[in-house]
Amino acid sequence: MKQKYVLPIIIIILLVLGTVLWIGSFTKNKPSRSFRTNAVLPKEITIQLDKNGFKPNVVTIRVGTAVRWINESGDKQTVNSDDYPTNQLHKELNFGIFNNGSSVVYLFTKIGTYGYHNQLNHVQSGEIIVTK
Numbered sequence: 001m002k003q004k005y006v007l008p009i010i011i012i013i014l015l016v017l018g019t020v021l022w023i024g025s026f027t028k029n030k031p032s033r034s035f036r037t038n039a040v041l042p043k044e045i046t047i048q049l050d051k052n053g054f055k056p057n058v059v060t061i062r063v064g065t066a067v068r069w070i071n072e073s074g075d076k077q078t079v080n081s082d083d084y085p086t087n088q089l090h091k092e093l094n095f096g097i098f099n100n101g102s103s104v105v106y107l108f109t110k111i112g113t114y115g116y117h118n119q120l121n122h123v124q125s126g127e128i129i130v131t132k
Helices: 003-027
Strands: 044-050 053-055 058-064 066-071 077-081 096-098 103-107 112-118 121-131
Touching: 053 121, 096 112
Parallel strands: 044 066, 058 121
Antiparallel strands: 044 053, 066 103, 077 096, 077 112, 112 121
8 A cells, every 4th residue: 555545544433432432421420311221120019091091190119110101002103201292391201102912111220200102192191200
């Protein structure tokens, strides 16, 4: 390889590596507490979402408990943070659309009251009360 190409190639490699490391720094140390899994977690409660809404629609749990919402409606549904329609109070509960038969899970690590609803049918709503 000609020597005049070596320096530009090294610069390009360093730029690409630097960009990858820089982008990675945005996601580092930001653990996700929401996930999709079929495995049952050690402390977990289940909320069913059917065509009539969430069951149960009010749940009290302790910090460190996971909540699994299971879609049993026969159609696509959502779980979204209150308040409708902006879904901004607890953005971590904005799971988006999930299919019938699938589930979404969130591990609650902070005390508080978390209101949520089905964005596709906002009168279907629920509340998670997290205690010490």
